[in-house]
Amino acid sequence: MTERIERVAAAANRIRHHALNMGEVQGQGYVGQALGAADMLAAVYADQLRYRANDPEWEGRDRFLLSTGHYAIGHYAALAEAGIIPVEELESYGSDDSRLPMSGMSTYTPGMEISGGSLGHGLSIAVGIALGLRHRAPSGEGSSARVYNFLSDGELDEGSTWEAAMGAHHHQLGNLTAMVDINALQADGKTDTVLRTEPVTEKWEAFGWYAQRVDGNDVGALLAAFDNAAGQAAAVGRPSVILCDTKVGRGVPLLEEREKAHFMRIEEHEWQLCRKQLTAGSNGKAGR
């Protein structure tokens, strides 16, 4: 397990560096979310997902659906880490004619399965894809591909998320795993001041899901949760959700302390400091 954790943590560290480099291109953006969710994204791309880097539309691939389109910066970093898009392309982020627009769009980017910016729709699409995969294989036995849906705590405000949750349970979608980034933040402020969604774990359980809540910045805890989900949920046809408490800006103290963290403006002279802080924090403990 130690080697596995180190490998994923090192990937998370690279994802964070990529995200800072991309953020600098625009001078602003959803950098805090990328840093906060880097461990979740690394756990998916460096440990869980079956994919072919040179054939992103390979039929047998696991599907990773980014419901939160504004997290695209973190997702692009993960796609580069996975070898699906070239690292050099990241510097085109948000520019005219780039394949990497500021909000994730499936028509532009290899490996971006959906256009998720209209929040609250990702889980419904994931349910449809998971059902489709079950029915689709020529043998009639269904595909063994899995569907991962990444959503945010803000999306738990949306009724459509809970309709989809009910549907997944009804259809016994053991091939579906949802991951919720609980960073306690939304565009309009702290999540508990916008709409109190707690107790979150109990809600998912009541909707029939196998729910686990973990520190989303602890790679070991994330991997253990994926292992539990595979063993206990998928086997009995139960959808599973991993509720991940994360810290916005994780790994860069300057950004962890920002008041306005949803969409950050970072001054020119601060980027180098951000990188230095990230490197200092990760020395000797890859990715953390």
Ligand SMILES: Cc1ncc(C[n+]2csc(CCOP(=O)(O)OP(=O)(O)O)c2C)c(N)n1
């Ligand atoms: C259906 C819909 N309503 C509103 C918005 C505007 N919006 C963009 S990001 C955001 C915040 C959602 O919460 P969360 O994803 O938890 O925010 P973060 O953690 O990134 O701050 C909102 C309301 C949207 N994109 N889609």
Ligand SMILES: [Mg+2]
């Ligand atoms: Mg949030």
